[in-house]
Amino acid sequence: MVTLAPKRHAETDLPPPKPVNPLLRLWRVYVVRRIVYALFVIWLVTSGTFFMVRAMPGDPIEVIAGRLSQQGMNIDQAREQARQVLPYDPDANIFSQYFQYFGNLATGDFGWTISQRDTTVLEQIMKYLPWTLFSVGLGVVVAISIGMTVGMIMAYKRGGWFDHVATQIASTVSAIPNYLGAMAIVLIGSTWLGLFDFWDMRGRLTEGVEPGFNAVFIGDALYHVVLPVITYAFTLTGAWALMMKAATTEVLSEDYITIAKARGLKERRVGTRYVGRNSVLPMMPTMAFQVGTLVGGAIVVEEILSYPGVGQLLVKSISLRDYPVIQAVVLILTCAVVFSNLVVDLLNGWLDPRIRSGEATEATK
Known part of the structure; x- marks a missing residue:
């Protein structure tokens, strides 16, 4: 009687997996x-x-x-x-x-x-860096607040006259570099129209005002930071309005918005609880990116507006050939831009796992 050898499974014919480094x-x-x-x-x-x-x-x-x-x-x-x-x-x-x-x-x-x-x-930089962060941060907050509000209105009234006018204005403003915006604000607002005294608004504080947590110091600091804040907000609001319009328009077409309206929820509650919250979420990475790039791009704006921040410190250090200060300022500005990009990448990877899996596939090739 002939005994047949047992069949070998295909898996046993495969070589053992190589250990991964x-x-x-x-x-x-x-x-x-x-x-x-x-x-x-x-x-x-x-x-x-x-x-x-x-x-x-x-x-x-x-x-x-x-x-x-x-x-x-x-x-x-x-x-x-x-x-x-x-x-x-x-x-x-x-x-x-x-x-x-x-x-x-x-x-x-x-x-x-x-x-x-x-x-x-470090002592020298800390005399200037907080003022740059103050002006840039305040400018971003103003730009986001105005841009998101206008963008939502544009999305709700899309196709109407407000949408067309606001879209054209936002597209034009978003294409203007911040340094040209700074020069235009000074030229038109101060030189031509005389709306404010540019020479009086220069600097961080009025001479004689001492830093401290009091109304005089806070009011004077806000007075002198008005022009940088207007410059940053002026050049950012248009882009935020266009992004918010696109995000809101996409959310308004979702089924859950239709269901919420069919349930009889008030339009205001639908707008704040469902539309606004879900429109803002995809834009969060952009906020981090813009703060970093604005800190890095504040050099020319601070020089034009005579606002003593890290940008003005860098220009002065270059003229004096102060190598350690130049290197430190460039390092800080680079870290601000790189870190903001890193936050955007990590947030995008967290919001969309396909980004992580796609890069993982490329890394193994």
């Missing part, structure tokens, strides 16, 4: 890839800034020596004294300076300023 498994995580990309961009910009500022014509020694020579000091003595006040060794190899700089950054040390002795870079 732990680093590759980690790289497949969406959040890890986004963070690595963000850190790479920050390193690339910071390194490029380090070498480019040293390639600019002139150097801190010549700038400081020039100021000392104007006070009657011999030029050679001025150069020697300038070398002594520098917070780093100018004769050291540039790559040694580079690695020392990043070593200090790893410990949170931004160094000392060149233009102001006995002042750290």
Whole structure:
């Protein structure tokens, strides 16, 4: 009697799966890839800034020596004294300076300023950064509030005269760069129409007003921040109105809105509880992105409006060849833009899992 051998299952013929490298498994995580990309961009910009500022014509020694020579000091003595006040060794190899700089950054040390002795870079920046965040943040809040309100009205009245007029205005305004908006506000509002005194509104505070949690300080700070806020709001409101109109129009076509109206719910409740909330949710990542890009783009606006923020600090530091301050400001502005992009990517990945799965598939190819 012949005994037949048992049939082998097809699975037993397959080779055993290869072990996955732990680093590759980690790289497949969406959040890890986004963070690595963000850190790479920050390193690339910071390194490029380090070498480019040293390639600019002139150097801190010549700038400081020039100021000392104007006070009657011999030029050679001025150069020697300038070398002594520098917070780093100018004769050291540039790559040694580079690695020392990043070593200090790893410990949170931004160094000392060149233009102001006995002042750290961080202390210098903290005199300007809060004012930039204040003006940009207030401008974004105003733009979002007005833009979303107008956008919802445009969606509810789509096809009517208000929709057509508001859409044309929003499209035109959204195409204007913020620095052109700043110049237009000063030229039209102050020079031509005389609606406000630009020279009186310059700066952060009126001379003699001391910072403090009181009505005088708060009122004066709001008075001086009006022009930057109007500039940011003017150039952002149009884009927000158009985005809100598109999002609201899409939500209004959903079945649950029709059902809510059929149930007899008041139009106001439907608009606030269902339409408004679901229209705003997809736009949340854009809010984070605009705050970051505005902080990075505030340089020209602050210079035009004479509002002392990090943008004006950067321009002044470039003219003085204050390398540590230039590097720190560029690093902070880069981090603001990169971090806002990172938040947008992570929020988009959280809201739409297809983004994460799609990138995971590409990473394994």
